[in-house]
Amino acid sequence: MKWRTTLLRQIMLLSFAAATAWAQNPLSAIGGFEGSLPAFWTMGSQPPGAALSWATDSVRSLGHSLKIVKPGATTDSVAWISGNMADIWSPTFPKNTDLLVGAYVRTQGVNVSPASDDQRWWVSYTFYDSAGTMLVETKLPIDQSVATSTGWVADTNQVGETILLKDAWKLIVKFVAGKNATGTVWADDFVFYGRGTWGGQDWNTGLLVPTGWYYWLPPIGGNDGLLGNGFENTKVTTEAAHSGTHSLKFDLPATRQDHDGFVSTIRMPFSGIGPNIGPGDSVNISVWIKASNLKPDSATANPGSWTVGITPLFFKDMGNNAGYNTVGPGIDYTWAFPPALTSFDWTRYTQGVRIPSDVGATGMEVRLHIYNRMVGTLYFDDLTVTKVSGTQGVAERGTLPKEFAMMQNYPNPFNPTTTIQYTVPNQANIRLVVYNMLGQEVRTLVASHHAPGNYSVVWDGRDNHGLNVGTGVYIYRMTGGTAALVRKMLLLK
Numbered sequence: 067m068k069w070r071t072t073l074l075r076q077i078m079l080l081s082f083a084a085a086t087a088w089a090q091n092p093l094s095a096i097g098g099f100e101g102s103l104p105a106f107w108t109m110g111s112q113p114p115g116a117a118l119s120w121a122t123d124s125v126r127s128l129g130h131s132l133k134i135v136k137p138g139a140t141t142d143s144v145a146w147i148s149g150n151m152a153d154i155w156s157p158t159f160p161k162n163t164d165l166l167v168g169a170y171v172r173t174q175g176v177n178v179s180p181a182s183d184d185q186r187w188w189v190s191y192t193f194y195d196s197a198g199t200m201l202v203e204t205k206l207p208i209d210q211s212v213a214t215s216t217g218w219v220a221d222t223n224q225v226g227e228t229i230l231l232k233d234a235w236k237l238i239v240k241f242v243a244g245k246n247a248t249g250t251v252w253a254d255d256f257v258f259y260g261r262g263t264w265g266g267q268d269w270n271t272g273l274l275v276p277t278g279w280y281y282w283l284p285p286i287g288g289n290d291g292l293l294g295n296g297f298e299n300t301k302v303t304t305e306a307a308h309s310g311t312h313s314l315k316f317d318l319p320a321t322r323q324d325h326d327g328f329v330s331t332i333r334m335p336f337s338g339i340g341p342n343i344g345p346g347d348s349v350n351i352s353v354w355i356k357a358s359n360l361k362p363d364s365a366t367a368n369p370g371s372w373t374v375g376i377t378p379l380f381f382k383d384m385g386n387n388a389g390y391n392t393v394g395p396g397i398d399y400t401w402a403f404p405p406a407l408t409s410f411d412w413t414r415y416t417q418g419v420r421i422p423s424d425v426g427a428t429g430m431e432v433r434l435h436i437y438n439r440m441v442g443t444l445y446f447d448d449l450t451v452t453k454v455s456g457t458q459g460v461a462e463r464g465t466l467p468k469e470f471a472m473m474q475n476y477p478n479p480f481n482p483t484t485t486i487q488y489t490v491p492n493q494a495n496i497r498l499v500v501y502n503m504l505g506q507e508v509r510t511l512v513a514s515h516h517a518p519g520n521y522s523v524v525w526d527g528r529d530n531h532g533l534n535v536g537t538g539v540y541i542y543r544m545t546g547g548t549a550a551l552v553r554k555m556l557l558l559k
Contacts, residue, residue, distance in 0.1 A: 092338045093278075093331060093432075097353075097449035099302050099312040101276025104130060105332070106153075106269045110145030116243070118146060120273065124252045126170050126218045127293055128274040129301025131254035134187075136243050143184075144243045146253070150386045151237040151268040154280060154332075157387040159193060159234040159266035166265075167191040168222030168257040169241070171208050173215045176249030180210050184246040189221060189253060193234035204228045208251060222257055235387055237268060258289070275302060275314070278332055284325035296322035297436075300329070308354040308412045308447035316436050316444045320361065324371075330433040331449070333381045336421075339430060343453050346423035348522070351376055351432055352416040352514060353449045355401075358409040360442040371439040375400035378419050380427035394422035398435060401517060402493055412447070413495070414514035418454075418521055454522055470549030472498075475525075475542070479556040482527035482534070486542060490516045494547035500525060501541045508535060516546070527557060 102120065103109070109118045121133035132146045152158060159165075169189045180186045187208040193201045206221050241253045256271035269280050271289045281288060284295040299317035307313045314329055336343045343349060353376065364372045380394045399417045403410070421427065434446050472488040490496060498512035509530055511523045525542075529535055537559045544551045 093334060093340065093449070093451055096276065096278030096331065098307075098310045098447060099276060099279075099314050100310045101278060103277050104132070104270055104273045105275050105277050105279050106149050106151065107132065107146055107273070108149070110147040110240070110242075111142050112144060113140040113142045113245075115140045116144040118144065121252060124172055125273075126172075126254040127298055128272040128288075129303065130273040131252045132241055132273060133250070133252050134241070134243050135250045136248050138248055139246045141245065143245050146241040148237075148239040151239065151258075152235055152266070153269055153386050155267045155390050157235070157389040159230060159237060160260075160264070161230045161233050163230065163263050163265045164226055164261040165191075165228040165230070166222060166257060166259055166261050167204055167228055168206055168220060169253045170218045170255045170257075171215070171221050172218050172252045172254075173208065173210070173213070174250040175213050176208075176210050176251060177247060178210050178213055180244075180247065182244075182246075184244040186210065186244045187247050187249075187251050188242055189256075190240045190242065191228065191258070192238045192240070193230055194236040194238075195232050196235045198236070201230055201232055201234055202228060213249065218254065220257070225261065234266075237266075239268070274300060275329055279329060280332055281327070281329045283327040284323075288327075294323070295325040295327070297325075297327045300327075303445075306356055306445045306447075308356070310447075313356075313445040313447040314434065316440075316446075318436065318441050318443075320441045322441070324438040326371075326436060326438045328377065328433040328435045329446075330377075331431045333379075333384055333429050333431040335384055335429040336427075339451050340453060343421070343451070345421050345427055348418060348420050348454050350416050350418055350452045350454055350521075351378060351450070352414055352452070353434065354412050354414050354447045356410070356412045356445040356447075357403065357407075358443045360403065360408045362406055362408065364439060364441055368439040371437045372441070373400040373402055373437050374440060374444060375435050375437070376417055377433040377435050378430055379433070380422060380425065380430045382426045382428055384429050393425035393427050398437075399517060400435075400437065401515065415517075416514040417517055418519055454524060470494075470544075470547055470551065472542075472544045472549075472551040472553060474553060475555045479558040480527075481558050483524055484527075484555060484557075485522050485524050486511070487520070487522045488544055488551075489520050490518055490546070492518055492547065494549075496544065496546035498523060498542065498544045501543065502535075503539055503541070508540065511542075512544075 104120050112118050117135040119133045121131050125131045190205040192203040204223050258268040259265050283297040296318040303315045304311050377398050379392050379396050382391050401415050469491050475484045475486045496516045500509040502508050
């Protein structure tokens with residue numbers, strides 16, 4: 067049938083698009099949560115007279131749903147189509163497992179009593195083997211016995227209806243309106259798990275985050291229709307933003323159970339992280355955070371778990387069917403907020419990390435982590451990973467600096483670049499600024515919150531406007547915590 071041919075062509079195109087998404091969405095492009103499409107999903111056919119949206123007007127969880135509006139008949143079917151869901155954890159979906167699949171749907175003004183596929187709405191799960199041959203297609207008709215549903219309704223398969231006879235290497239999920247179907251339908255919290263045994267893992271079924279991200283939320287990941295421990299309040303929102311219009315919001319109540327969760331970038335080749343970044347390099351990982359409703363007594367009682375932070379992870383292999391093949395260290399870096407604060411405005415938190423050079427890493431991901439005792443409302447925005455020169459980042463355990471210090475730049479004299487190393491013994495907001503001999507500010511090199519560690523920054527001989535400065539003596543000054551340190555350097559051209 068025409069709709070099957072059209073959808074097959076769309077699936078092939080979308081699978082290619084998903085495989086190259088990192089190239090089109092490098093970290094600098096996705097770090098602000100401004101994406102207009104949900105991760106692992108893309109718009110299929112959208113003929114004139116139909117509209118698809120990543121909607122916020124009706125949701126079951128996590129702030130977004132998939133929406134199709136179709137006032138009348140169209141020239142073709144309309145569809146949301148996922149990428150290959152065999153990603154992140156497991157390279158395949160195991161055979162001989164009774165799979166529960168489906169979605170929660172809500173209808174408004176749909177056509178009733180459809181007589182053909184062209185008049186129907188449905189959700190489908192289609193599995194393929196390693197050669198790309200279809201194994202099983204489970205097509206779930208959305209209820210059209212009434213025009214408008216009473217709230218959200220579970221649309222799932224029967225026991226024994228979806229069992230794989232071979233391991234599946236690809237799963238494509240579709241949310242479709244036939245060309246003669248009419249009305250408005252929302253789909254949210256897509257359901258996938260094994261009845262009795264583990265059936266594999268699908269992704270972003272709660273439609274939380276935009277392209278380039280994924281999440282793991284309690285109690286068991288958040289992708290199996292179960293959310294709790296306060297993480298059900300997580301969403302991408304326009305309530306606050308450091309730049310643009312969106313940020314990632316966690317709203318964790320004081321009554322929640324202990325559990326940590328994260329929202330992470332997808333793993334990306336180093337070429338997708340930033341220019342000339344690779345094994346052996348030092349990078350600064352920074353994110354802006356805003357907070358309210360904090361509980362200082364919790365910070366005092368639980369200094370190690372009343373916190374947030376980042377977890378950078380490194381991988382040998384990228385893309386679908388790679389499995390969870392981390393290499394090198396997987397360290398949780400945490401940031402302790404000042405214990406007396408109940409709120410603070412946008413503040414930049416930075417962690418230095420060295421990419422391992424001896425484990426075959428080809429790419430990385432960065433998790434924004436909320437740990438198990440953290441309570442309050444937190445917004446994250448503008449995640450960046452920036453290459454720096456020289457030794458920097460948190461030192462090996464047992465070698466953290468004991469005092470604030472700022473070393474003489476090297477080389478000195480220089481033309482046009484020089485490196486400044488400095489140390490931070492405890493949590494502090496650090497500013498490092500270059501001035502001319504008249505005391506006028508030339509360039510702000512550092513202005514962010516630092517964890518304890520050894521850092522370096524490179525000055526390229528330009529001012530805050532990007533213009534080259536002239537030959538002369540310059541002063542650089544570092545302030546933060548108990549530090550107020552000043553040195554001179556000479557630029558010769």
